[in-house]
Amino acid sequence: MQKNPLAATGFLCLGVLIFSLQDAILKGLSDTYSVTQAITVRSIVALPILVVLVRATGSIRFLLSKRAGLLTIRAVILLGAYLCYYLSIAAMPLADAIALYFVAPLIIAGLGILFLGERPHQTTYMALVLGLIGVIITLEPGLAAFEWASALTLLAAALYSSAQILVRKLGDSESAAVITFYQNLAFLIGAPVLAILVSSSGLEDAGHPSLAFLTRPWVWPTLNDTLLMAGCGVIASAGMTLLAQAYRLAPAGNIAVFEYSAIIWVPLWGFLFFDEVPRFTTVVGAALICGAGLFALIGQSFAKNVAEPT
Structure with a gap:
């Protein structure tokens, strides 16, 4: 697999933009439908699109890959990541959720050091501390504004980071289309199974929007919905493929910082569609977290330049 950081950056930024539209749609649906129903419909629509992509890239025979186990593990991890994030935005303003989710690039950079052999620089550790401070400010622990769904966002970021690190392990032998196909298949199977488990468990929402989004029974949607x-489904097909391709083409720590481009789009959709105005602490926390990610990127680039012979 040939590395192409410039193309990877473009794929990542475009994928983030496309996925941000899905955040707004699912938040709008969270008052009426179950998250498992929305994911199932999305996955059904995405399935034929991804089959076409797999065939177009000549990867159809690779669907029975020898690395199917690792592909499946990554897909299940991402199912957990997106479920947690979608449940969180049912209870939180989009700007708050994305601000906390921005710890993902920092986690990706750290995991890249641990598992991909990327050499750390002292600025990376300073960035992690700065990012942690930003998370604390955004969370406002102990204040009336604190929302326990924030923990779901942080868990989503950790799971997402782990999955993207696995793409670097898979990218040498698997195409982005195959990786995305496995991901969608996990969503298509996992969401209905989770819906059955939740329904049989007798779990109730207890008045919390996140829990209601999970436990609400499936209903026949309107045509518009x-x-x-x-x-x-169309958004997910394009977004998942673009992100998988991005992390195949460049080191995780080098491009993960461009996940921060979502700061442009997600609060905008929150303002336009839900009249959400970001809190001051959200803006400050997001700035610190984004700054930490940039700081970590600079440190990694410096360490790489020092390590390379002149």
């Missing part, structure tokens, strides 16, 4: 869920 069906189109929105189906639209998520």
